[in-house]
Amino acid sequence: MRFEGSSDYVTTPDLMLAVNAAITLQRPLLIKGEPGTGKTMLAETVAEALHVPLLQWHIKSTTKAQQGLYEYDAVSRLRDSQLGDGRVRDIANYIVKGVLWQAFEAEAPTVILIDEIDKADIEFPNDLLRELDRMEFYVYETRELVKARHRPIVFITSNNEKELPDAFLRRCFFHYIKFPDKETMQSIVDVHFPNLKKGLLREALEVFFELRDIPGLKKKPSTSELLDWLKLLMAEDIPPEALRAKDNKAAIPPLHGALLKNEQDVHLFERLVFMAKHNR
Amino acid sequence: MLIDFFLHLKSAKLPVSTKEFLTLLEALQKHVAGHSIDEFYFLSRACLVKDETNYDRFDQAFGQYFKGVEKIPGLEGEIPEEWLRFMTQKHLTPEEKAKLQALGWDKLMEEFKKRMQEQKKRHAGGSKWIGTGGSSPFGAHGYHPEGIRIGPESAGNRTAVKVWENREYRNLDDTVELGTRNIKVALRRLRRFAREGSAEELDLDGTISSTARNAGWLDILMRPERHNKVKVLLFLDIGGSMDDHIKLCEELFSAAKTEFKHLEYFYFHNCVYDHVWRDNRRRHSERFPLWDVMHKYGNDYKLILVGDATMSPYEILQPGGSVEYMNEETGAAWLRRLLDAYPHAAWLNPEPERLWPYRHSISIIGNIMGNRMFPLTLEGLERAMRLLSK
Numbered sequence: 001m002r003f004e005g006s007s008d009y010v011t012t013p014d015l016m017l018a019v020n021a022a023i024t025l026q027r028p029l030l031i032k033g034e035p036g037t038g039k040t041m042l043a044e045t046v047a048e049a050l051h052v053p054l055l056q057w058h059i060k061s062t063t064k065a066q067q068g069l070y071e072y073d074a075v076s077r078l079r080d081s082q083l084g085d086g087r088v089r090d091i092a093n094y095i096v097k098g099v100l101w102q103a104f105e106a107e108a109p110t111v112i113l114i115d116e117i118d119k120a121d122i123e124f125p126n127d128l129l130r131e132l133d134r135m136e137f138y139v140y141e142t143r144e145l146v147k148a149r150h151r152p153i154v155f156i157t158s159n160n161e162k163e164l165p166d167a168f169l170r171r172c173f174f175h176y177i178k179f180p181d182k183e184t185m186q187s188i189v190d191v192h193f194p195n196l197k198k199g200l201l202r203e204a205l206e207v208f209f210e211l212r213d214i215p216g217l218k219k220k221p222s223t224s225e226l227l228d229w230l231k232l233l234m235a236e237d238i239p240p241e242a243l244r245a246k247d248n249k250a251a252i253p254p255l256h257g258a259l260l261k262n263e264q265d266v267h268l269f270e271r272l273v274f275m276a277k278h279n280r
Numbered sequence: 281m282l283i284d285f286f287l288h289l290k291s292a293k294l295p296v297s298t299k300e301f302l303t304l305l306e307a308l309q310k311h312v313a314g315h316s317i318d319e320f321y322f323l324s325r326a327c328l329v330k331d332e333t334n335y336d337r338f339d340q341a342f343g344q345y346f347k348g349v350e351k352i353p354g355l356e357g358e359i360p361e362e363w364l365r366f367m368t369q370k371h372l373t374p375e376e377k378a379k380l381q382a383l384g385w386d387k388l389m390e391e392f393k394k395r396m397q398e399q400k401k402r403h404a405g406g407s408k409w410i411g412t413g414g415s416s417p418f419g420a421h422g423y424h425p426e427g428i429r430i431g432p433e434s435a436g437n438r439t440a441v442k443v444w445e446n447r448e449y450r451n452l453d454d455t456v457e458l459g460t461r462n463i464k465v466a467l468r469r470l471r472r473f474a475r476e477g478s479a480e481e482l483d484l485d486g487t488i489s490s491t492a493r494n495a496g497w498l499d500i501l502m503r504p505e506r507h508n509k510v511k512v513l514l515f516l517d518i519g520g521s522m523d524d525h526i527k528l529c530e531e532l533f534s535a536a537k538t539e540f541k542h543l544e545y546f547y548f549h550n551c552v553y554d555h556v557w558r559d560n561r562r563r564h565s566e567r568f569p570l571w572d573v574m575h576k577y578g579n580d581y582k583l584i585l586v587g588d589a590t591m592s593p594y595e596i597l598q599p600g601g602s603v604e605y606m607n608e609e610t611g612a613a614w615l616r617r618l619l620d621a622y623p624h625a626a627w628l629n630p631e632p633e634r635l636w637p638y639r640h641s642i643s644i645i646g647n648i649m650g651n652r653m654f655p656l657t658l659e660g661l662e663r664a665m666r667l668l669s670k
Contacts, residue, residue, distance in 0.1 A: 018326040021312045074484055082498045169330035170299050176332035
C-alpha cells in the first residue's frame with residue numbers, strides 16, 4: 001500500500017514520505033501544525049485514496065483512553081436484568097466496542113484518526129502506549145485478548161496545547177505541516193476553486209500574505225480561512241480591482257471578517273489601516 | 281550503518297533515542313525512501329525529530345554531517361550535462377569559450393570523468409571538489425573560482441539541501457513552552473478530587489446496594505461527577521533579583537494555570553506587605569489589600585509563595601524597611617498573618633539550595649515559614665506538593 005497523493009488535497013513531498021513511512025512500518029503518524037492547515041483532512045484523504053474505511057475518534061477534555069477500546073454498559077445490563085431479558089447472562093452483550101477495537105477486528109486494513117489528542121488529559125497518551133505499539137489489549141470483563149488482524153494506519157493530530165510524553169512520541173512518526181508558501185498555496189487554491197479568476201487569486205493571495213505578516217495578530221488567518229474568504233469573494237463577485245486599490249494602500253479588504261476571527265485582531269488591523277491613512 | 285550520523289545528532293543535543301534510530305533503519309530496509317538524499321532527509325526527520333521546535337537544530341546537524349555528501353563521486357551521473365553546459369556558458373570569458381570550443385564538449389566531459397576518478401582517490405569520504413587551478417580545462421571551465429555549489433542547483437527544483445539550508449524552522453525554536461510537562465506532573469500531586477454540584481453520574485455501587493435492599497427492584501442512584509477541587513493561592517515575587525529566574529517562574533506559572541481550575545495569583549516584591557497586585561503594569565494603581573485577600577479566599581486554599589527571599593534583613597524585620605514605600609508593619613508580621621490564615625503553605629525558592637545558608641534573609645524567611653521552603657526544582661516541587669497535599 002502506498003499513498004501517491006490525491007487530486008483534491010495538496011501533499012508536499014515531505015508529508016507524502018512521512019505518510020508512506022507510517023503505512024509501511026505500521027506505526028502511528030503524529031501530525032502537528034497551525035490550526036487550519038489540513039491535519040484532519042489528511043486522514044480523510046489517505047483513507048479515500050487507499051480505499052479503506054476511516055474510523056474517527058475525536059478527543060475531548062473528558063475523553064478517557066479506555067473509551068477508545070471498549071466500555072462496559074452496566075446500566076443497560078441492570079435494566080435488562082429487571083426485565084428478565086435472557087441476554088443478561090452474558091456480559092459480552094454489554095461490552096460496547098470503541099474505535100480501536102473496531103479497527104483491530106476489521107477484516108481489512110483501516111485508517112484511524114485520533115483527532116486533537118492534546119485536548120485530553122495529560123496522561124491520556126501514556127494510557128495508549130501498549131495499544132498503539134503492540135496493537136492489542138485485554139478485555140477484563142470477558143477475559144479475552146483483542147489483537148489487531150491488520151495493523152491499522154493511525155493518524156494522530158495535535159494542536160500543541162499540551163506537550164506529549166516522550167515515550168509516546170518515540171513510537172510515532174512525526175510531521176509538522178508548515179504553513180504553505182505562496183506556490184503551494186496557489187496549488188491548494190487551484191484544487192479547491194478550479195475556475196477562479198487568475199487576477200482575483202493573485203490579488204487575494206497578496207492581501208492574505210500581507211495580512212499574515214502583521215505583527216501582533218492573535219490568530220493569524222490560515223489556509224481554511226483563506227478558502228472561506230475566496231468562496232465569499234466569488235459569491236459576492238468582487239472584482240480583482242477592489243482588492244488591489246494600489247493607489248489607496250490603506251483600503252480595508254472587503255469581507256475581512258472571514259480572515260480575522262478575533263475582535264482584538266480586527267481592532268488592531270483597523271487601527272493600522274487608519275494610521276497608514278493618516279501618515280500618507 | 282549510520283551510527284555516526286546518529287551520534288552526531290545526539291551530540292547536537294537532539295533528543296534522539298535508540299528506538300527511533302532502529303525505526304529509521306527499518307524504514308530504510310523497507311525502502312520507504314528512494315535513493316535521493318532529499319528523501320533520506322525527510323524520512324530521518326519524520327523518524328527522529330518529534331517536535332517542530334527541534335527541526336531547526338536537526339537541519340543544522342544534518343547539514344553539517346552531510347556537507348559535501350551530495351557530491352560524493354559516484355553520484356556524478358546526477359549532474360545533468362545541460363547544466364554543465366549552461367554553467368560553463370555562463371561563467372566563461374570569450375577566450376575560454378573559444379578554448380572550450382577547441383577542446384570540444386566530448387573531450388571536456390572525458391576530462392571531467394577522469395578528474396572525478398582522481399577525486400575519488402584523493403578525497404574518499406566525499407569532500408567538495410570545487411575547481412581550482414585556472415589552467416586546467418576543468419577549473420577554468422566548469423567551476424567558478426569563488427566556489428559555485430553545484431549540488432543544490434543541479435536538481436533543479438526544491439532539493440533537500442535547500443530545505444535544510446534554508447532553515448525554515450528557525451523561528452519555531454524556543455517559541456513553545458518547554459519543560460512545563462514535568463512541572464504539571466509534579467503539580468498533579470496536589471489534586472483533590474471531590475464530588476460537588478448536580479448529580480449527573482450513575483453511582484453504580486450505590487445503585488447495586490440500594491437495588492438489593494429494594495428486594496431486586498431497580499433503584500438508580502446518581503451522584504455528582506468528580507472534580508479536582510484543590511484551590512491554590514499563588515504569590516509571586518517579581519522584579520529585582522527575581523529577573524534571573526523569569527523563565528523558570530514563567531514555566532511554573534503557565535503549568536499551574538492550566539493545571540488548577542481554582543488558581544488565584546498575586547505579585548509582591550521581595551516580601552509581602554499590606555498589599556499585593558495582579559497586573560504588573562498597574563501595580564501602583566490597582567492594589568489589593570492583603571487583608572481583603574485573606575478574607576476573600578478561605579483557609580481551604582493552599583498558599584504557595586514563590587520568591588528568592590534574597591533581600592536585606594531589614595526588609596523583613598523593620599517597619600519601613602520596604603525598598604518601595606513606607607510600610608507600617610514589618611514584612612515578617614504580614615507573612616505570619618498569611619501563614620495563620622492558610623495552614624497549608626509552602627515557599628518555593630528558585631535559588632539553588634546550597635546557597636541558602638549564606639543568605640541571612642533566606643534563613644529568616646525559612647524560620648518564619650517553619651522550614652517549609654523548597655527549591656524550585658522538580659524534586660523540590662514534588663516535596664512541596666507532597667507536604668501541601670497532606
